[in-house]
Amino acid sequence: MxxxxxxxxxxxxxxxxxxxxxxxxxxxxxxxxxxxxxxxxxxxxxDQPKAEDMSFKIETWEGGALMEVIARCALLPVALAAFEAAKEHRQSYRLTLRAGCRLIREHGPGVS
Incomplete structure (x- = not known):
């Protein structure tokens, strides 16, 4: 290679x-x-950071299954802004914002 x-x-x-x-x-x-x-x-x-090196990720879920990682961010303020934007565009899905296994935010059907 x-x-x-x-x-x-x-x-x-x-x-x-x-x-x-x-x-x-x-x-x-x-x-x-x-x-x-x-x-x-x-x-x-x-010189840009690789996606796998970025701490925060926004995921879409359907039921208990992860459908897709829609964003990765290195900075929490950027991740929070991306999560807010994702809420507008993916209203019918459960969304999570995570740092590793830590859940930071969650939104969507079935989330209280």
Missing amino acids: DKAMPAEAARALAQKIEERQGASLRLTNDSTRQAAHALRLYADLI
């Missing part, structure tokens, strides 16, 4: 491309800017 380029390596390559613009690098100015920008966006993307 191929390993992704580390974020810092992508940023360093973007810097090197910009520094060599017009020297031995044979790209137009526009192509140089686009390549450097794409590498920086890639670096920012791979």
Whole structure:
């Protein structure tokens, strides 16, 4: 399996491309800017936390069965806002907001 380029390596390559613009690098100015920008966006993307590393998750349930995890968040305020939004869009389902096995909020049919 191929390993992704580390974020810092992508940023360093973007810097090197910009520094060599017009020297031995044979790209137009526009192509140089686009390549450097794409590498920086890639670096920012791979620096994002992985879904499984995010502490909070919002789940939909039907009966006693988990149907889907609809959101994962790293920060509690973001998770609470996402839970409130989910309540508006998933009114017929039971929703839970959890941190691991700890239940933080619950909403929907059968919830008192």
